Amino acid sequence: MKFSKNMLTRYVSLVQLILFVTILHTGSCGCNKNKDLGRDDSLVMQVPSDPLIGDQKSVEVVFTLEEKNKTVVLDNFILQVSLEETGSSGNQISYKDSSGALQKSPGFNKSLTDFIPLDSLTSEQPTFKVLFELFPEETTTELKAKFVLSTKSGDMVSEGVVTWKSAPKAIDLSIRRTGPEAMEGKQKTISLEIENKGIEATKASQLKLKVTRDQGISAIIIGATQVDNTHVYLVDLPVVGANGKINWDLEIDPKTDPEISFSIQPQYAGKDIKAPITATWQKGVVLEISNIKYDQNTGKVYADIKNQGTKKARNIKLTYQVKTPGAQLESVDTREIILGELDKNGQIKNYELGKLEFGGTNKSAIFEFALSCEENSFRGAENVVKETFTKADIAISITINHDKNTGQISGKVKNIGKDVAEGLQLVYKNVSTDAGDKLVTLDNNQEKALPVGNLTLGQERSFNLNLDLKEAEAATFDFQVLYDNNPVSHTTETFQAKPIKLSLNVLTPVKDASENYILYDSENEIKFQILQELDSRTINPAYVSLDIQEASGIISKDKAINQVGISKLVGPELGKLGDEIRLYIHPTPGVKKAHFKLQLKYKDHLLGDPILIEWREYSLNIIGNDLRLVGEQEGSFSLESLTPIQLDALAVEIESENGTTFQFPKLDKNWTDGSVNLRDLAEYADLGKRQKTKDIKFKISQKNNQRKAKAKIIVKRGNVELTSKEIYWINEEIAVSITSDTSTPKDEVNIHLKNVGNSKIILSDIKVKVIATGKFSVTLGKVAGTSIDKSLAEITGQVQLEGKEEVVIPLKMNSPLGNEIMMGVILAFLEEEGPILDKKYFIFQDNWVSKEANRFLVTIGGSIEKFPSQFALSQNDPAQLKRLLQALRNLVKIFNMVIKKCDEILLQDSGFEHLLNDERLLYSNRINQLEKYIQDAEAAILALNKDETSIEAWAKATQAYKEKVQDAIQGILREITYFDSSPELDNIEQIRNLLVGDFTNKPLEQQSVRGAYDFYKQKVEACRDFLIQQGVTDFKPAKEDSPSIKKLKEIYKKMADGLPTILQQAQDNFDTGLEVVFENVTKKDEEAKNKQDAGALYNSLIEQISVLPSFEKLKKREDGLGIDLQVLNHWFAENYQRIAASGLELVKLDSKGSKPALELLARDAEISLQAAENAYQVAQATKDETTKQAAIKAREFAKQACEAAIDIYNKEKGDNKLEVYHLIKANHLIEAKKAELTSIKEIIDELNKRINSIPSLG
Secondary structure, eight states, X not given: OOOOHHHXXXXXXXXXXXXXXXXXXXXXXXXXXXXXXXXXXXXXXXXXXXXXXXXXXXXXXXXXXXXXXXXXXXXXXXXEEEEEEESOSOOEEEEEOTTSOEEEEXXXXXXXXXXSSOSEEOSSSOEXXXXXXXXXXXXXOEEEEEEEEEETTSOEEEEEEEEEEOOOOSSOXXXXXXXXXXXXXXXXXXXXXXXXXXXXXXXXXXXXXXXXXXXXXXXXXXXXXXXXXXXXXXXXXOOOOTTEEEEEEEEEEOTTOSEEEEEEEEEETTEEOSOOEEEEEEOOOOEEEEEEEEOTTTOEEEEEEEEOSSSXXXXXXXXXXXXSTTOXXXXXXXXXXXXXXXXXXXXXXXXXXXXXXXXXXXXXXXXXXXXXXXXXXXXXOOEEEEEEEESSXXXXXXXXXXXXXXXXXXXXXXXXXXXXXEEEEEEEEEOOOSTTGGGOEETTBSEEEEEEEEEOTTOEEEEEXXXXXXXXXXXXXXXXXXXXXXXXXXXXXXXXXXXXXXXXXXXXXXXXXXXXXEEETTOOEEEEEEEEOTTSOOOOGGGEEEEEEEESEEEESSSSSSOOOOSEEEGGGGOSTTOEEEEEEEEOXXXXXXXXXXXXXXXXXXXXXOEEEEEEOOOEEEEESOOEEETTOOXXXXXXXXXXXXXXXXXXXXXXXXXXXXXXXXXXXXXXXXXXXXXXXXXXXXXXXXXXXXXXXXXXXXXXXXXXXXXXEEEEETTEEEEEEEXXXXXXXXXXXXXXXXXXXXXXXXXXXXXXXXXXXXXXXXXXXXXXXXXXXXXXXXXXXSEEEEEXXXXXXXSEEOTXXXXXXXXXXXXXXXXXXXXXXXXXXXETTSOEEEEEEEEEEOTHHHHHHHHHHTTTTSSGGGHHXXXXXXXXXXXXXXXXXXXHHHHHHHHHHHHHHHHHHHHHOGGGHHHHHHHHHHHHHHHHHHHHHHHHHHHHHHHHHTOHHHHHHHHHHHHTHHHHHHHHHHHHHHHHHTTTTOSSOXXXXXXXXXXXXXXXXXXXXXXXXXXXXXXXHXXXXXXXXXXXHTTOOOOSOOTTOOHHHHHHHHHHHHHHHHHHHHHHHHHHHHHHHHXXXXXXXXXXXXXXXXXXXXXXXXXXXXXXXXXXXXXXXXXXXXXXXXXXXXXXXXXXXXXXXXXXXXXHHHHHHHHOSSSOOHHHHHHXXXXXXXXXXXXXXXXXXXXXXXXXXXXXXXXXXXXXXXHHHHHHHHTSOTTSOOOHHHHHHHHHHSTTXXXXXOSHHHHHHHHHHHHHTSOOOO
């Protein structure tokens, strides 16, 4: 073919044009390289740009097709979510994954299919929304969530950032130190600044400092209120204005503690705010010069020097100065002596200061002694002492006694020296610092000198003075005895007024089981008395006051609402002592709880612990049975509470939409709508408890031409809504009733679905959705999964439900929850293209909590209620108190886990509230009670640690345990050794119990060998722990040990030295026990075989198969007690081989004669099979030759036993049915078939299957 020139030109131009367009297209969009026809990059992610403030924490991210007619495969994309934090760490973000499970983490990097329950976006569904929830920490001020969408190959498609900022807080408190964190010596002031960055001032009485003593046992914060008997103190703070701050000082009183640590944090409205700060104090260097004495024989002066502080003293200097003219020490009247260094608790005994010269006519001489040091140039410590020395051998003592009942001060001055003390005088002086205390007198004088006269050796002179305390609580007087006008003896005494013993006696409310005063709902009256004990001192009622602190409410003197709250009642406002006082609680509207504290005072001094009273709104739940109604169908519900329900204080109503109304049948049979008082509708299910009502019925009243309507059952107290529940009404369509056996199953629950109409229902028209709050799989009918979305036909296997027909659908857990404790399951039934028919909530709860709790409840007496009696029995046993304390703490930990799990489930769906609120409240109350017991135990341990008599008594009792434990273990050994002749022992299970049985809370003489050994070991460890708590690091006796510590060290050494002997004695029991068991069962089996007694042989073998595995508890533990695992496994293998052989012998015995015992043969063979299977498991675990050979032989014996039984069965007609009696016998042991096997052939097949299932190791 020939082309014309023009045609060729046109052809070339066309090719050039195509190439140009192709190049232009390729160069214009590099993002489409390597893309398939699906155009996966045509996906748009929209992240909201508006900032979130405060409670706005939800982020809705939208994924949309860029081109609506395309399809995008979601698995080709990765979504990365990350958080950028300001103010704190630990923030998280959550979403519900494609299975419906909640995912919560600091960030995600996952395939898009994990966020969206679809494989792709198409033109039919071009958009999908994913809801994320931010969880900022309390201290977070700003949180940015960054969303990055990219392809799997790493190309970024889209990104977006949403910012959350904390809302300005009404109250925003912080605390900081303005002084040093570490203090010592006289520096005992903790200086703080409390700042409120909020936009509102704090409320009066709501702001406090919570001070916790973390180190030390007796130190306090002066002026703080101790919380019960704990190491926690509260300090009331004044109001802090908006954007204001205050400075506040706390004064430490160390008491007897050498070192102290406090943690301090603000508390507002009873809630701890921010992390605590710490402050520490220690004695530092505390130098003391004491026991200064003048030796009449040598004429020299001696003294003891001690460092009683917590730090080493360096460059110690002792100086003295003579205050009596003419007197000298070591020929000088002033001197400085360099002593060097002293470690903490170090001392110098009888240091010689030199020879004393009285000079001239002086009969006595006064000296001043002072100690000082420089500790690394940091600070000095000084202690000045005045001392009078007498030329004559004179030693004067003075004793003072105070009789609080009579107000008399009596005393004695006595000369215990050798020479006559001439011209003695007694001088007393009021040295109190408080202005009121300075007014106190002795014989109407605040200061006076009284003549004593001359006293010879041993002579004493008494005196009596009348104490007039006036209105003071106490007064301090200094008493000196003067000789030669110089003090030779003195004492300082503080005289306390007779204690004021006033107390608050609460009459209403009465204490509940948790020892709390709680009012519920409409109860608002507090009734109490102020009582004075008989031995209290006389008081002036005008000085008695009652402080009232409240949170979330007020207290008034009038029952009517809208009252002015009172914070204090003084003197006449309280009436006479013993009068009944009534006050009324008015909670803040809308709150569920309110707390009030009543503190009795006298002259503003605290009297006793405060009384805490709590008001709670009802924890009320609506339990609904039929909450989806069709047409004229009646629904019903009941009310439940942990506390008695006051029917006359509550009203119920049904709010509905679109002009529809609902009505209730009153107890008088008349129907009514609107709000109805519960007393007219409901009756108690149990008149005794009054915590649950009988069913309350309701139905549609006015349809208002509506086809359907949503409504809500509401229970109110006055205008306060207590609880509510949604219901759904539809005029026609599917009419079903959905109920369940329980809402809180352990592992399985039956769902009853009934067609309440007359027409049949096609089950494929009803969809069922199941969502579990955890990762555990559930099975509903015939479908399993962590989430289920199927038709009712697929779940039940049925096509339809006839009128009035009911189907039962089991819902069950597919695996144990274990320490996950509980899981929520939501079960929703809905029409294929319509509304939800019903939604059910279930809480599956394993028995893990009760099992774990029981481990520790046993220690405290079996139940929380029995702790006080167990505590009373343990008051003088620090080891047992420690165990009780640990058990209480473990219980609190377990119960807190339950509460945490409840909160996690509620966070995912608030619909679980009616199932979890009561559970949560129950465990909260238990924790409150346990925490009080913990405080009691801690206080008892602290008290016991300081009580010498109690420590010695405990030490003595502990010492006796060595012989008791040895006697118990030796007694068990004798029982085991003479097993055959013992009338009390008739089976090997008893031997196992003697060795390792758990007899917790049984006396020592009833313990097993392991229990007795553990008991002894615990006593040794308790002794050691107690010594360590007392600061002992060297367990050898030391001179400075107190008598009790010395005794305890001796006992600890004896018991620790005796531990190896007791271990060996316990071990002898274990070794002997194994031997006796083997010998006994072998002997018993042989006797049965020799006597041809098949019944005796069978009973013996069954016992062995059942009990022998439990001997695994004998294996050696870390403490060395027990049987070596290899030895134990060889013992097991040998026994299982022997049992398998005996099982074969048993088959032969039951096969003898012309009429074999057909019903017993399979049972006999089962014994050999079970033994062979056990032997195989032991061989697999140990993988050594001994157990392998035993397993091979056991399998061979089992095979022979099965073949022998099958041979007999084959002689019968294989298809004939056995008698029912025979079948039950035969199936009793074969896999517990429960008579499922109906023919000899099936039994033969089962035996063959069993033997073939045991692998051959040969």
